Amino acid sequence: MLRLACRLFAALSLALSLPAHAVETLRVLAWPGYADSDLVKVFEARFDVHVEVSLVSSDDVLREKISAHQGKDFDVFAANTAEMQHYISQQLVVPLRLSGIPNTAYQLPRFRDLQAIPGITRQGQVFAIPYTFSEMGLIYDRKQFRTPPTSMAAMWDPRYKGRVLAFDTSSHNFSIASLLLGGSPFLIEGQQFGRVTEHLIALRRNVLTFYTLPEESVRLFREHSVALLFANYGSQQLKLLRDAGADVGYVIPREGALAWLDCWAITRGAKNQRLAESWINYTLEADVSGELTRRQGLANTLEASPLTGDADKIIWLKPVENAQRRATLWSRIISGDQPEKFLAR
Amino acid sequence: MKFPDHIKIGIGFKLGFLLAAFGILATSLTGYYFYTSSRNMLTSAAERDLLTATQVVGRNMKIIIDVIAEDAQLLAAIPETRNVFNSSADLTAERDKKILADTFTAMLSAHPEYFQIRLISAIRHGLELVRIDRDGRVLTRVLAANLQEKAHYPYVFDTLRLGRGDIYLSDITINHEKGAHSGLNKPTVTVSTPVISRSGKTLGLIVINIDLNGLSSILKSNLPIAYQLYLSNQWGDLLIHPDATQTFGFDQGRRILIQDFFEPVSTLIKGKGTSVVMNVEAGPKKQGGHVAAFVRLPFGDTIEKRFVILGLSQPLDNIVRETTKLGLDTIQIILAFSGLALILSALVSRVVTGPLHAVVGAINHFSKERVISTLPLTRNDELGLLSRSFYDMQTEIMAHLTELNESRKALDHLAQHDTLTGLPNRRMFFDRLEHAIANSRRSGKQLAVLFVDLDHFKEINDTLGHASGDKVLINVAILLMASVREVDTVARLGGDEFVVLLDTIDGQQHVMTVAQKLHDRFQQVMQMDGHELPVHASIGISIFPRDGKDAGELMQNADRAMYNAKNQGRNAFGFLEGGPEG
Structure with a gap:
């Protein structure tokens, strides 16, 4: 009797899990407000994938989660510029192919010059793409x-x-x-x-x-x-x-304002780098980035913030x-x- | 007639079942409502108690803080404190500080919940002048070189704005002030009051640092062990929680808010209402449900409108235990009353079906045996009515049956008897004859048939009329009847023909005696309406088994014997062939 129940259960769970395996899953680790469920649904529908969003609330927790299992637990995550060096040094992230993230072309000049942003490049390779920032004026x-x-x-x-x-x-x-x-x-x-x-x-x-x-x-x-x-x-x-x-x-004082800049990066353990790049590209669409500003009050990388002019000096955290x-x-x-x-x- | 059994199961069972169902339903519903309302009552009583307890704890906290405030005010008012500011020479100043330090030390040893007592200057960036720290079990006076500038701390700049005797309560925070000895990195609240010179100049302040854990131990000391204490600041940041890791989240760059655990508290935080009581599904450590009460308490200066949220929670188990007992009691009561309902309904169904059974029995008895049984006729209810109606019906049926029987008997008689003389007719006679022959065959005894035909009856009819003829026939019938035994049968075959069956005769002689007797009687004159009328008869006799094997043969031979008698001159009797004659 018990054996029969076990077999039934196994058969049932197999049957239930099959469709889930059939659809590809993108695992996103982000800060609250970066991947709201309604925006995630649009992405899921467009790419016919399942997106699994996990949230973090501190840099330390983020380091812990990405470091576990050499980054195999997540595909794409957001961290600030001061943290990114750690992930690059530990080889937890992979270089990005900008061709897969065409929306970077619409970013403000400040964010297009990736070499000028400290901590996200190494030896000419780009490891992270800016998404949102907040300066301390x-x-x-x-x-x-x-x-x-x-x-x-x-x-x-x-x-x-x-x-x-x-x-x-x-x-x-x-x-x-x-x-x-x-x-x-x-x-x-x-x-x-x-x-x-x-x-x-x-x-x-x-x-x-x-x-x-x-x-x-x-x-x-x-x-x-x-x-x-x-x-x-x-x-x-x-x-x-x-x-x-x-x-x-x-x-913004003349000597410059310190600012944190959160960037998307793709883990070494990512299952599908192309899909992860599509996610980054999606968040850089005007609608999605605009919602971030509207909902969280955080500046995005596409529209000029009313508080910071192009001439204002922003010092990205290192x-x-x-x-x-x-x-x-x-x-x-x-x-x-x-x-x-x-x-x- | 099977259906009485069916009725016994049907009505009795249905009625009993219905009554029992009603009884059990009524009891269960009453029990259920009783249970829920009592449970609600118990829960709200528990909630009320908890709220009261929370308010009492709140008052206790205020009293404790008031006592600390009094200590601070005392220290600010004593001359030794002002002397520290007044001393011009370093030497005397040092002496005055020593005196004050001793006072601080005395106070700290009396109050284990005090971490630290300080005198801070209003000038020199809030430099500490005298400072005693608790350092484990000892009290340490901090050396001059290690004294610190504290002007940038709210408890300094806010206190310095106050008037004489006013009290400042700091926010409750983790004390990260380096060198605070025992108080370092511990949850703390400071109580401070300004030191003001006689001329009204603010010289500095007295600050007492309180150990929040000590304070919470004091508050918890009078509470039942199951109660858990919560405290948050006015934004909801948890400061006291059964799980210490859930406190002072803001100190590690995150917010752990009381309203995330107890959502209704947000109304208090928004400034609506002063207390909330709630039921929480899962407790703070993922245990069972809790009942929790929270009150908003003013904290510190009333102008700042700061407040804290103080709360107590109690596992629902404690209350549920009471209600579970109540539930079990209720179930017992329901079971007992349901049993009672079952018994009562059985009784009631028997009371109702008993008389019904009696009626059914009476009907059975009546239909089988046509006997009217005793019925509950005197009852005033429907059953009495039914019984009476049935009784009336029975009586009527009985009357009809009697009448019917009588008519049937009359019809039977008519069918088997001659209407004029009342004698058995030919049919009945032949019945009896066959019967008698059968008996004779069994017993071996003889029987005899006498065929009697009146002589010249036609002339009597023609001369005297049919009425007189009839009378003659009746008289002949009487004559014949009177001449034979009771067991013998006299019948009229029709017209002037009669026949006599002599059942069981003792030989021919016996028959001859009877025939002779008949013949003699016919010799007597018959009296007819004043006339004297001679009526004679010719009689033929046949004897079974001698003269015939069956009824037909017997009758035929008797008839032929009778004709022989007629031919020989009438008024005679005899057997068929050569038999003796009268």
Whole structure:
């Protein structure tokens, strides 16, 4: 009896699984909002395939998922430029054939010059295609600035002491400070760390505080007549402030705004590279990319963002020279260690 | 007549079944509604209790924070604190700080839930002036070189804006301030109050760091073990959760929101209402269902309108256990009452079908034996009516039957008797004769047939009229009847012919005696309406088996014997051939 039931079950599951195997499956690993189900359905219908979307919410989880089984679990995924070097070095991604992604031709010039975007090419081969980005400009109170600030240096300006909101992050703060001191944002020389640290202590002494959550920044902005804010969450944060009734402007400082840029890449374990390339090409259609902007408030690579002009300098994130060193120093800076303490070391 | 058995199964069973079904249905429905309403009552009572418990925990939390606030206010008000700011000389300043540090230490040892107590300056970028940290089991005073600038922390800049005695409560966060000893990387809330000089100048602030885990232990200490405590900030970020990995998600760059676990809480977060109670299908650790209650509690300064969401949940099992017991009790009651309904319906069906059976029995009895049985005639219900109707019908049928029997008897008599004399007619006579012959054959005894023909009867009819003739015939019949035994048969064959059957005779002599007796009687004058009329008869005799083997032969020979007698002059009797004569 049991044996019969088992056989029946086996036969049934075989029968049920057959049609699923007959249709090819594309496995997409993406961030929330990058592959909404209605847009996925259109792709499925057009290519007569099944698309399996998995979501991630942090870079660490993304690394974990792609690294498992040498990338055989997914066909195509989205990661930012600072992360992409890791995947290329680990040989988890394959070079892309741009002929399979003709929609790249309609991308803004900034995204067509792939060699100029750090981290997505190596030895002339392209490993990732930009999809969406968010830059970290400055939000300022129009009432307190007669003319918009032009540089990140405004955060250090004693005229705005106690009215500046900076973001609680080690990496970006070191990058900005290094940039302002004339250095490279992502590569701080050993002997430069003292100066940059000193500069960040100066920032600490000038700001009201370092915020973490976008809602928190809105609350602080309103309650403490904040004049200037480092917009870690970019356009989404600007919208949040405006929705809360703040009369604020947004600028890309002249030394450039740091920006993360999420790109599609194809894993070494991809079953059908052509299909994966079709997926990337599909997301670069005007409708699909447009929906991303409309729904998530994130800039796409086809339409010019109203917040960033072509001339604005955007600095795509790159891996920093020593994230651990920056983090350790930052935790001491934000904890309020006096400058003498750093010298003592 | 099979159908009475069928009726016994039919009506009795159907009625009983119907009644039992009604009984069981009614009991089950009542039981079910009782169970559901009671369960709802129990659940809502549990929900109410849980909400009350949550509100009590909320009040307790407020009381605990108020006590901490009082400690902070006390420290801000004591002269030793202000002295730290007033001392001009380094030496005296150091002495005043030492005194204050001792006070802080004393307070920390009295309150294990305090991580840290500090005096922070309003100037010099919020530099800490006196700081005592809990470091495991010991309390450490932080050396001057390790004191930190804290002006950029909200608990500093927000507190410095406050007036004398006002209290600032920080958001609940993970304390990442380096060098915080035991408090480092632990969930913390700070309670602070400004230190204000006599002239009203804000000099600095007193900050007490609270161990959130310690606080939650205190809150949980008075709750039943099954209760689970939740706390979130005003955006819903979980701060206390039975599963610690679900807390402070924002600290690791993700949001773990209470409204994702308990959707209705979002109404509290949106500022609608102050409490919600809900049933959750699956608990936070994928256990069974939970009942959960959440209240919105103002947190900190009322102007900022900050709040926290405090919640308690209780496994549904606890409540379900009660309702399961209730359900089992209800099932028992339903079973008991259903049994009762079965018994009652059996009784009722018997009460109804009993009289029906009696009626059926009576009908049976009547149809088989034409006997009217006793019926429940005195009942006032339909059965009484049925019985009475049936009784009436029975009586009527009986009357009809009696009448019918009587007419049939009369018809039978008519068919077998002579209408004038009432004697058996030819048909009946032959029946009896055959019968008698059969008997004789069996017994070996003899029998005799006497053929009697009146002499000159035609003349009597013609002279005196038919009426008189008839009277003569009647008188002859009486005469014949009176002359023979009861077992013998006298019959009229028609006209003036009569015949007598002598059943079982003892030889010819016996017959001769009877014939002689008849002959003698015919010699007497017959009285007829005042006339005297002589009536004679000629009689022929035949004896079985001597004179014939069957009825026809016997009759024929008796007839011929009678003709012989006529030929010899009438008024005589005799046998067929050479027999003796009278």
